[in-house]
Amino acid sequence: MSLVSGQTILIGSRRSRLGKLIKSGGAGSVYLLPDDANAVAKIYHARVDPPSYTDRIEAMLDLRPHLPDQIEGGKRYVQIAWPDAVVRDERGKFAGFTMPALDVDSTSELEQVLQERQARAAGLPVGLGHKITLAANLAAVLAALHQQHHCVVDLKPVNLRFYRASLYIALLDCDGFSIQGRGRRYSAPQYTPDYLAPEYQAHKLDEAGEETQDRFALAVVIFQLLNFGIHPYSGKPSSDRVPTDIPGRIRERCYAYGLRANRIMAPSPVSAHASMPRELRGLFDRAFGDTPSARPPSSEWRDALRAYAQPSSGRLVVCGRNREHQHYAGQPCASCIRLDLLSKTARKAKPRPATQPQDLPRGWAAVMRTPVATPQPRPRPQPAPRRFGARPPLPSSMPPSLLQQQMPSSASTTRGYRLQTSRLVATARAAMILVVPLVFAALSYLLQGYYASLRGAATSPLDSWMNQILLTLMGIGFVVFCYLFLVVLPRMIKNR
Numbered sequence: 001m002s003l004v005s006g007q008t009i010l011i012g013s014r015r016s017r018l019g020k021l022i023k024s025g026g027a028g029s030v031y032l033l034p035d036d037a038n039a040v041a042k043i044y045h046a047r048v049d050p051p052s053y054t055d056r057i058e059a060m061l062d063l064r065p066h067l068p069d070q071i072e073g074g075k076r077y078v079q080i081a082w083p084d085a086v087v088r089d090e091r092g093k094f095a096g097f098t099m100p101a102l103d104v105d106s107t108s109e110l111e112q113v114l115q116e117r118q119a120r121a122a123g124l125p126v127g128l129g130h131k132i133t134l135a136a137n138l139a140a141v142l143a144a145l146h147q148q149h150h151c152v153v154d155l156k157p158v159n160l161r162f163y164r165a166s167l168y169i170a171l172l173d174c175d176g177f178s179i180q181g182r183g184r185r186y187s188a189p190q191y192t193p194d195y196l197a198p199e200y201q202a203h204k205l206d207e208a209g210e211e212t213q214d215r216f217a218l219a220v221v222i223f224q225l226l227n228f229g230i231h232p233y234s235g236k237p238s239s240d241r242v243p244t245d246i247p248g249r250i251r252e253r254c255y256a257y258g259l260r261a262n263r264i265m266a267p268s269p270v271s272a273h274a275s276m277p278r279e280l281r282g283l284f285d286r287a288f289g290d291t292p293s294a295r296p297p298s299s300e301w302r303d304a305l306r307a308y309a310q311p312s313s314g315r316l317v318v319c320g321r322n323r324e325h326q327h328y329a330g331q332p333c334a335s336c337i338r339l340d341l342l343s344k345t346a347r348k349a350k351p352r353p354a355t356q357p358q359d360l361p362r363g364w365a366a367v368m369r370t371p372v373a374t375p376q377p378r379p380r381p382q383p384a385p386r387r388f389g390a391r392p393p394l395p396s397s398m399p400p401s402l403l404q405q406q407m408p409s410s411a412s413t414t415r416g417y418r419l420q421t422s423r424l425v426a427t428a429r430a431a432m433i434l435v436v437p438l439v440f441a442a443l444s445y446l447l448q449g450y451y452a453s454l455r456g457a458a459t460s461p462l463d464s465w466m467n468q469i470l471l472t473l474m475g476i477g478f479v480v481f482c483y484l485f486l487v488v489l490p491r492m493i494k495n496r
Contacts, residue, residue, distance in 0.1 A: 005031060012085050058086070196250065321333065
């Protein structure tokens with residue numbers, strides 16, 4: 001049975017108790033500590049095997065990364081929720097660990113910054129300078145972690161948080177990282193395919209490649225930060241043989257934003273990679289190249305990005321067209337280019353065609369489906385609203401009903417005319433349906449009688465020959481009449 005709020009715990013040799021529950025996850029729950037406002041306790045669930053975490057936590061305490069809390073303006077910013085001490089129950093059994101208390105309410109997921117529209121709606125920074133600062137801070141935190149040979153492995157924007165006021169990165173759930181112990185490594189149990197290196201898309205991730213995996217995932221996150229959230233393996237494929245999913249494109253190395261064009265993948269038209277300095281593009285080319293060992297380490301990303309994040313360096317300038325935009329010195333403003341392209345695409349977009357009514361089914365039944373307009377009730381005249389200080393409306397010399405009778409509106413006149421015309425058309429169609437079959441039957445009867453009289457009146461071979469010609473012409477005329485009656489006439493009535 002796992003511990004709950006109010007129960008006594010041992011933090012090292014100090015006795016304490018669990019306070020209010022603030023979060024519960026798959027492996028454990030996080031509680032406040034009433035006697036320490038700067039720390040919280042994570043207690044593992046009873047279903048979790050404590051021995052599997054005991055050695056891991058001991059190794060984390062032994063090899064702690066150098067990421068001290070930052071103090072600015074009297075506010076404390078925790079960069080990493082790393083274990084501080086082991087927590088045991090009253091019997092001395094391992095139960096969890098304590099870690100720095102992080103103000104989650106003052107942080108946001110890094111995922112929210114990637115899309116400009118979503119970031120603006122949440123009141124988050126959207127400028128290039130802010131995003132470069134976030135990328136530099138992320139690389140710095142990862143560099144300190146790698147210095148102790150620990151790895152995140154499942155590195156992705158949704159797992160990363162940052163302080164909105166200072167742009168410092170905050171790493172949570174550190175006990176799920178790949179931890180280097182004394183003579184043993186405790187591997188990470190999870191990873192995300194969209195951020196998994198190409199060499200591990202088809203083969204299992206091994207412990208020796210976890211740092212190169214972190215380097216790849218870090219480059220993907222930085223690329224998204226600096227390029228409007230575009231994934232480096234998205235774009236326009238040149239053929240149907242290119243995979244449609246991101247993991248498949250990573251496996252086939254479909255990186256389309258390098259200094260050299262990719263033959264099987266074209267970049268997104270709204271990408272900002274062409275406006276990046278050659279130095280940064282070279283780092284991305286190494287990160288997404290064919291040699292895993294050539295990927296830039298997090299420390300190299302940290303140093304390169306800090307040079308652009310410092311205002312005194314002059315490597316970022318404010319856009320002269322839009323003061324909200326920044327761009328690299330000597331390069332065009334990618335934000336303006338993107339907005340112009342999106343605006344041009346929106347203007348060229350054709351409006352959706354109006355929905356056309358479906359054709360009526362063929363046959364005589366369609367003739368009777370003539371819509372008949374129904375008269376609409378006339379709206380009652382509403383008195384003009386009285387306003388303070390305004391002159392009241394002058395009374396009319398006639399009641400409204402008489403005025404409407406003597407001066408009918410054009411809309412009501414047109415509606416009445418259409419109603420009368422519609423009724424006349426419907427009446428004419430009904431009469432045609434009744435009269436035309438009778439005329440057809442009468443003509444058929446007369447032709448049959450005339451044909452019989454001609455055959456009986458023949459007295460010579462010439463008469464018989466002339467009768468045959470006449471009968472043939474009559475037969476042709478009868479066929480034409482049948483075609484008009486059975487095909488042309490129904491179409492004409494249907495299309496009226």
